[in-house]
Amino acid sequence: MTRFKRSRQRDRIMSLLCSTKSHPTAAWIYETLKPEMPDLSLGTVYRNLKILAFQGKLQVLHSGSGFDRFDGDTRPHYHLLCTRCGAVEDVDLPVQTELEQKAKALLGQRISGHRLDFFGLCASCASEQSHGKN
Amino acid sequence: MTRFKRSRQRDRIMSLLCSTKSHPTAAWIYETLKPEMPDLSLGTVYRNLKILAFQGKLQVLHSGSGFDRFDGDTRPHYHLLCTRCGAVEDVDLPVQTELEQKAKALLGQRISGHRLDFFGLCASCASEQSHGKN
DNA sequence: TTAATTGCAAACGGTTTGCCACGTT
DNA sequence: AACGTGGCAAACCGTTTGCAATTAA
Numbered sequence: 069m070t071r072f073k074r075s076r077q078r079d080r081i082m083s084l085l086c087s088t089k090s091h092p093t094a095a096w097i098y099e100t101l102k103p104e105m106p107d108l109s110l111g112t113v114y115r116n117l118k119i120l121a122f123q124g125k126l127q128v129l130h131s132g133s134g135f136d137r138f139d140g141d142t143r144p145h146y147h148l149l150c151t152r153c154g155a156v157e158d159v160d161l162p163v164q165t166e167l168e169q170k171a172k173a174l175l176g177q178r179i180s181g182h183r184l185d186f187f188g189l190c191a192s193c194a195s196e197q198s199h200g201k202n
Numbered sequence: 203m204t205r206f207k208r209s210r211q212r213d214r215i216m217s218l219l220c221s222t223k224s225h226p227t228a229a230w231i232y233e234t235l236k237p238e239m240p241d242l243s244l245g246t247v248y249r250n251l252k253i254l255a256f257q258g259k260l261q262v263l264h265s266g267s268g269f270d271r272f273d274g275d276t277r278p279h280y281h282l283l284c285t286r287c288g289a290v291e292d293v294d295l296p297v298q299t300e301l302e303q304k305a306k307a308l309l310g311q312r313i314s315g316h317r318l319d320f321f322g323l324c325a326s327c328a329s330e331q332s333h334g335k336n
Numbered sequence: 337t338t339a340a341t342t343g344c345a346a347a348c349g350g351t352t353t354g355c356c357a358c359g360t361t
Numbered sequence: 362a363a364c365g366t367g368g369c370a371a372a373c374c375g376t377t378t379g380c381a382a383t384t385a386a
Contacts, residue, residue, distance in 0.1 A: 070340095071339090071340080072340075072341095073339080073340045073341070073384080073385050073386065074385070074386090075340085075341055075342080075384080075385075076384095077341080077342075078341085093375095094375080094376080095375085107342080107343065108342090108343085109342070109343045109344065109345095110375095110376090111342085111343070111344075111345090111376090111377075111378080112341080112342060112343070114375090114376060114377070115341080115342085115377085115378095116341090118377090130264060130265075130266030131264075132264030132266075134374085134375070135374090135375055135376090136375085136376090146305075148305075148309065148313070151314065157309075159305055159308060159309065160308060161301075161304055161305055161308060164301070167295075167298070167318065167320075168320070170295055171280075171282075171293055171295055171320050174293060174294060174295060175282065175291075175293065175320075175322070176328070178322040178323040178328045179282070179320050179321070179322040180285065180321050180322045180323075181320070181321040181322070182318060182319060182320045182321065183318070183319050183321070184301065184316060184317070184318050185316060185317050186301075186302070186305050186309075186313050186315070186316045187313070187314050187315040187316060187317070188309070188312040188313040188314045188315070189312040189314075194310070194312045204365095205364090205365080206365070206366095207359080207360050207361070207364080207365045207366070208360070208361095209359080209360080209365085209366055209367080210359090211366080211367070212366085227350095228350080228351080229350085241367080241368065242367085242368085243367070243368045243369065243370095244350095244351090245351090245352075245353080245367080245368075245369075245370090246366080246367055246368070248350090248351060248352070249352085249353095249366080249367085250366090252351095252352090268349080268350070269349085269350055269351090270350085270351090
């Protein structure tokens with residue numbers, strides 16, 4: 069795993085990730101690509117996601133709901149985790165750099181980053197709820 | 203699972219959790235209690251952690267490092283996730299309520315909470331590193 | 337030609353669960 | 362007596378991995 073060769077599968081996984089804002093799971097990527105790549109295997113999806121993460125071309129999101137999600141947007145940004153359906157939505161709040169300053173004031177210079185996740189309802193669950201169709 | 207009965211095992215798991223700030227894993231709890239409760243099983247530890255979480259007597263921390271950690275301190279507070287050894291440390295930064303206000307300004311009233319984790323070195327890894335004993 | 341990549345299926349590892357005996361109320 | 366709980370072991374499920382065949386460079 070030192071010098072990577074290109075592969076159809078990896079290219080396609082990356083382009084799919086860049087074309088969506090849905091922060092997909094490995095299973096969703098697999099199922100989405102399966103029709104156009106009938107031989108694709110789930111192991112290949114996982115292997116390539118790992119390589120792409122290692123190359124810094126995607127972010128892994130450990131949402132806590134059991135399975136990981138993957139984000140083709142590698143810029144630091146925050147997320148909303150839907151407490152109803154598990155979806156992940158971007159929150160376009162500027163990165164709050166002062167949080168790390170405050171933490172450093174307490175713990176010293178050993179902070180290297182932070183993650184901030186909001187909990188609540190994604191757009192679609194919120195609209196369903198307000199329409200009373202539970 | 204409607205009306206709980208007390209049990210030796212659950213009481214002990216809870217008291218152990220309250221006596222430590224180490225945010226233990228289920229496996230650590232199991233191994234720590236095993237000497238004094240030789241018949242204890244890991245399944246029982248998991249079952250009781252789940253019940254205690256349901257009762258709101260502990261917090262589950264999805265650190266993202268594979269296994270969950272459990273926190274007997276149920277007050278909202280922040281954590282430092284050690285990027286070297288996986289340990290979890292408390293960060294006594296007051297809860298930043300304005301973060302949710304800012305998020306609500308962007309997304310509307312569908313935010314119900316947030317979690318903020320810092321990444322960096324725990325106290326013990328930081329001191330090892332500064333002493334050059336890598 | 338050489339070494340990374342793939343598909344497949346088996347293995348992994350943290351967590352959950354079915355079963356039946358036991359303990360609590 | 363009624364029913365939650367415990368121990369045990371098997372099942373679960375997202376993810377990883379060993380292997381032989383394929384493919385990129």
